[in-house]
Amino acid sequence: MTNICELVHVDTKEAEFTWVRRWGVRGNVEVRLDRCLASLSWLYSWDSFNCCTLPRLCFDHNPILMSFSNIFGAGQSLFQFRRMWLEHGGFQGFVKQCWDFVHLHGCPLTILQHKLRILCKSLRTWNWEVFGDVHRRVHTDLADLVSLQHDISISGGSNANYARECELQANLFETLRLQELFWKEKSRLRWLAEGTVFQDPLAIQNYILENCTDLFANHADYSDMGLICRIIPSTVTDVENGPLMAIPSSKEIFLAVKNMDPDSAPGPDGFNGPFFMSCWQIVGEDVTAAIQHFFHT
Known part of the structure; x- marks a missing residue:
């Protein structure tokens, strides 16, 4: 029931x-x-x-x-999974702890x-406590580096100052990388060319006109010539129908998840392909059971 x-x-x-x-x-x-x-x-x-x-x-x-x-x-904003979380050493353990904590039938x-x-609600809190505001981190790391380099220029510096400068530079570089990843996902659009940077809106417009015109073309001259009906048989044999009606196996479901486009926008729940792939050992059993139940019913 x-x-x-x-x-x-x-x-x-x-x-x-x-x-x-x-x-x-x-x-x-x-x-x-x-x-x-x-x-x-x-x-x-x-x-x-x-x-x-x-x-x-x-x-x-x-x-x-x-x-x-x-x-x-x-007024709470919609949840969206961030791929920068995957690079944190404690992410997998945190997801497993949250996932195993819930016992439902x-x-x-x-x-x-x-x-x-x-998990969505838990990740919101975890993100704020562990990552914080990535934009604020960029501002803080940059201010710390500028302040230290200013002190070095005045005092001449020391070995400890130079070591600290290298540490701050590495921190700022990593924070900037996370911020870039954040903005890439925030746009909810696939980059037109991976690694391509457009300096002005006119360059974007020209790129779209040159490369994407066919995507928006209206094929008004299309007419059905009956080609599909002539090529594809109109009946399916019992032998062919067996695999079509079979419940997908766990291996098939995993391959389908693996083939998800990692750069596509997430679904209504905010979780995207990279999340399921990276956490499949944790969530795979529940995902498989849900999909197989869908096909059964």
């Missing part, structure tokens, strides 16, 4: 079992009878929610308490979407 209705068993904290029968030591029975079910639309309606059991008082059931709230408000599609939603 929960699979057909695409419901999720919300993870309940505190007591593992919610009903007891006390008939002495040998007759003691504890069972999980009470559960909290939620639809995906309900889960998406709240920024945070929590489900826990309360102590049993005069009944043999534990009451279940559900709390939920919108703490971020309506129900529709695989709903479980995957819910886990991605929880």
Whole structure:
């Protein structure tokens, strides 16, 4: 029932079992009878929610308490996965910790979407605590380097100053590289030519007119000559239909993810191809289960 209705068993904290029968030591029975079910639309309606059991008082059931709230408000920006996160040494461990922390039962599609939603919120906090504002980091690193070089020019410098200068230069170079990667993804467009830098809008316009005109052309002279019907048979044999109707294997799903365009804009949830490829060992099982469930139903 929960699979057909695409419901999720919300993870309940505190007591593992919610009903007891006390008939002495040998007759003691504890069972999980009470559960909290939620639809995906309900889960998406709240920024945070929590489900826990309360102590049993005069009944043999534990009451279940559900709390939920919108703490971020309506003005929060859309989430978008940043490829610069992949270069951080602790990224994989953080994703695994968040992914394994959520324990849900129900529709695989709903479980995957819910886990991605929880990971999205966690990555927002992680990004701010670990990376911070990349533009502010560029400004800070640049100011530190300028200040140190100014002091060296006045005092003549020392070995410690020179070593510190090399360190600041490396930090600034790395921060500038991350900022460049940020702006490349922020544009949500594929660069017209990888590594090509246009100095003015007129150069961009000329490049589009010279190379992209056919992409926007209106082929008004198209007419159906029946070529497809003559070349492609109109029937499919049972032998051919078997593979077409087969549920995709985990290997096929992985190859499809691997062939995703890494430079395309992410989907509505903000996660793109590079995320799934880099974290496939962590999220692959849930992604495969969700896709196979889609084809089954």
